[in-house]
Amino acid sequence: MSYDRAITVFSPDGHLFQVEYAQEAVKKGSTAVGVRGKNVVVLGVEKKTVAKLQDDRTVRKICALDDNVFMAFAGLTADARIVVNRARVECQSHRLTVEDPVTVEYITRFISSIKQRYTQSSGRRPFGISSLIVGFDFDGTPHLYQTDPSGTYHAWKANAIGRSAKTVREFLEKNYKEEHMESDTDTIKLAIRALLEVVQSGGKNIELAIMKRDESMKILVQEEIEEYVTAIEKEKEEAEKQKKKT
Amino acid sequence: GNPLKTACSDGDGSERKIQFLHGTTTLAFKFQHGVIVAVDSRATAGAYIASQTVKKVIEINPYLLGTMAGGAADCSFWERLLARQCRVYELRNKERISVAAASKLLANMVYQYKGMGLSMGTMVCGWDKTGPGLYYVDSEGNRVCGDLFAVGSGSMYAYGIVDSGLKQKDLTVEEACDLGCRAIYQATYRDAYSGGQVNLYHVHSEGWNRVSQSDVLLLHQQYQAEKA
Numbered sequence: 001m002s003y004d005r006a007i008t009v010f011s012p013d014g015h016l017f018q019v020e021y022a023q024e025a026v027k028k029g030s031t032a033v034g035v036r037g038k039n040v041v042v043l044g045v046e047k048k049t050v051a052k053l054q055d056d057r058t059v060r061k062i063c064a065l066d067d068n069v070f071m072a073f074a075g076l077t078a079d080a081r082i083v084v085n086r087a088r089v090e091c092q093s094h095r096l097t098v099e100d101p102v103t104v105e106y107i108t109r110f111i112s113s114i115k116q117r118y119t120q121s122s123g124r125r126p127f128g129i130s131s132l133i134v135g136f137d138f139d140g141t142p143h144l145y146q147t148d149p150s151g152t153y154h155a156w157k158a159n160a161i162g163r164s165a166k167t168v169r170e171f172l173e174k175n176y177k178e179e180h181m182e183s184d185t186d187t188i189k190l191a192i193r194a195l196l197e198v199v200q201s202g203g204k205n206i207e208l209a210i211m212k213r214d215e216s217m218k219i220l221v222q223e224e225i226e227e228y229v230t231a232i233e234k235e236k237e238e239a240e241k242q243k244k245k246t
Numbered sequence: 247g248n249p250l251k252t253a254c255s256d257g258d259g260s261e262r263k264i265q266f267l268h269g270t271t272t273l274a275f276k277f278q279h280g281v282i283v284a285v286d287s288r289a290t291a292g293a294y295i296a297s298q299t300v301k302k303v304i305e306i307n308p309y310l311l312g313t314m315a316g317g318a319a320d321c322s323f324w325e326r327l328l329a330r331q332c333r334v335y336e337l338r339n340k341e342r343i344s345v346a347a348a349s350k351l352l353a354n355m356v357y358q359y360k361g362m363g364l365s366m367g368t369m370v371c372g373w374d375k376t377g378p379g380l381y382y383v384d385s386e387g388n389r390v391c392g393d394l395f396a397v398g399s400g401s402m403y404a405y406g407i408v409d410s411g412l413k414q415k416d417l418t419v420e421e422a423c424d425l426g427c428r429a430i431y432q433a434t435y436r437d438a439y440s441g442g443q444v445n446l447y448h449v450h451s452e453g454w455n456r457v458s459q460s461d462v463l464l465l466h467q468q469y470q471a472e473k474a
Contacts, residue, residue: 097354098347106339 008119008126018126019119022075022149025128029074031162032061033172033194034132036144037187041134043072044191044208046162046199062209062219066091068101069135070209070217074162075149076128083127087111104135104143108153116151126150130161136213157181158190164198171197184212192228203229269439271400271430272302272313274369275408276378276393277422280450281371283311284426286400286434286462287442289318298442307332309453310348310372315397316365320385324366328352345372345379346391353389360387367397373451400433400440407432419448423457431469434462 008018030046045061061077063084064070069091073080090110094102102110111131119126130148137143146161147153158176160168171194180186188210192203199205206229208220269290274283285302288295302314304325310332314321331351335343343351349370356364364385372379382388382395394412396404407429411417417425423446430444444465446457 097350098344099350100344100347103339109338 007122008124016119016150019150022126022128023130026075026130026149026161027163027165029076029129029162030061031160031164031168031195031198032072032074032132033158033160033168033191034072034134034144034146034156035158035172035176035181035187035191035194036134036142036156037181037184038142039182040184040187040210040212041136041142041144042188042191042208042210043070043132043134044195044206045072046195047205047207049205060207062207062217064217065107065133065135066095066101067216068137068211069104069107069133070211071131071133072209073129073131074165075130079127080129080131083111083114083129083131086114101138103137104133104145105137105155108133108145108147112147112151112153114151115147115149119149119151132159132161135211140213142213158194160194167198168194184210189228189232192225193232196229196232269437270302270315270398271396271404271433271437271440272315272369272398273396273401273404273408273426273429274313274371274380274394275412275422275426276380277412277417279417279419279422280373280448281378281380282422282426283313283369283371283447283449283454284430285313285445286398286430286440287445288434288440290439295441300442301445303445303447305454306348306370306372309342309374309449310345310370311447311449311454312352312371313369313397315367316385320364320366321368324352324356324364325368327355331355342374344374344376345370345381346374346376348372349379349381349383349389353383353387356383356385357387360385369395369397371447371449371454373449373453378449396429396433398433398440400430400437403433403436404429423448427458427460427465428469431460431462431465435466 008016011017030048032045035042043062050056062072065087087107091102091107115127118124126149133145144156145153146156146159158172195206203225206225208225209217211217270286272285274281283303287298287300289297289300304312304322306312306325306329312325328351332343332348366385368383370381370383380392382390394408411425427444427446434440441462444460447454448457
């Protein structure tokens with residue numbers, strides 16, 4: 001029947017087509033990658049090249065939800081704005097009623113419940129975004145969660161969403177080393193290296209945000225990113241030379 | 247005559263709201279090893295002693311206690327509702343609720359009924375990851391954190407005992423329990439609306455436990471003997 005493609009009801013073979021189409025919309029969005037280190041959490045997004053007259057800084061895909069949590073998304077930017085706003089209000093409501101900052105899991109659960117609700121209401125469509133939510137809990141544990149349009153969420157050590165997410169995830173699986181996560185620089189480098197696999201023209205098209213324990217989110221400036229990129233390229237060269245020698 | 251009529255009518259016979267007599271003494275104080283909660287057990291309706299065996303400590307959950315002063319129904323109803331909320335919090339967040347959050351839930355619940363005649367003066371006592379917690383919450387909308395509270399018609403007498411007893415720092419558990427017991431006893435001695443038994447609880451890091459229940463008349467004989 002044609003109606004199960006328009007609103008969120010089950011198809012005869014058990015699919016929610018609208019949710020699946022939302023996931024397709026996510027796949028078209030620019031790539032975002034997240035890595036959870038031991039003392040730092042990192043989110044990186046692919047920055048699309050902006051038009052000459054466009055002000056670069058008004059398009060931010062990484063948003064702080066509170067002092068201890070921030071998120072990036074892939075998919076429909078306008079949908080993300082709604083989710084981010086609701087999450088920001090909830091972070092403050094939580095502080096008011098419970099007198100404690102949210103845990104990363106709590107706010108992820110909240111965002112996922114909103115997304116799920118929209119897959120079950122009439123007259124509404126699901127949100128066309130997947131998000132990567134990172135931060136530190138009150139007790140200092142770092143977390144990285146991923147949510148998707150269906151309203152499910154999972155914890156990850158490192159993950160990617162959006163266009164080329166599969167490639168990036170494979171890169172992360174190959175190159176994620178538990179020992180390296182002890183070092184802040186290595187964690188950040190892993191995120192940048194993962195993004196470099198899929199963005200065109202290197203460091204210029206990367207936006208990166210990091211958060212160290214007990215510090216607020218810091219968005220790296222272009223120069224800092226270039227520093228890391230140069231260091232990474234140097235390491236690559238060294239690795240190539242070593243290979244040639246042996 | 248009809249006791250309800252005396253409670254509900256003014257001198258000239260016209261009706262007014264039921265007067266809850268806050269005839270009670272409840273106290274709680276923080277010390278090095280947690281929180282001591284001590285209450286009396288008398289319920290009065292006017293000059294009539296309705297009961298000498300009221301349980302004025304409400305066991306919200308194994309690590310949170312609430313005390314009862316004001317309307318008995320209001321206290322026990324809302325604190326049971328609080329217990330339900332606390333349990334749901336625990337299930338959703340996979341960790342115990344903090345004393346601050348529990349007391350805030352209660353305060354926000356009753357604030358919606360402000361001005362509608364609720365009468366509740368309670369102390370929410372517990373131990374959470376930040377240590378011992380003690381909050382005073384009432385139906386006026388007050389919510390105050392503190393180290394020592396006494397609530398009820400006998401509260402002033404209780405304050406006198408606890409304030410002087412707490413001057414010496416670092417009480418042992420036994421000393422603190424004795425202090426709480428003594429304070430309630432003294433209040434029942436002078437306040438007509440407090441009496442019955444002293445119910446004593448101790449809240450520590452593993453939860454609360456009921457320390458003792460002592461009849462004030464027996465306590466009287468005990469303290470008199472010590473004086474001699």
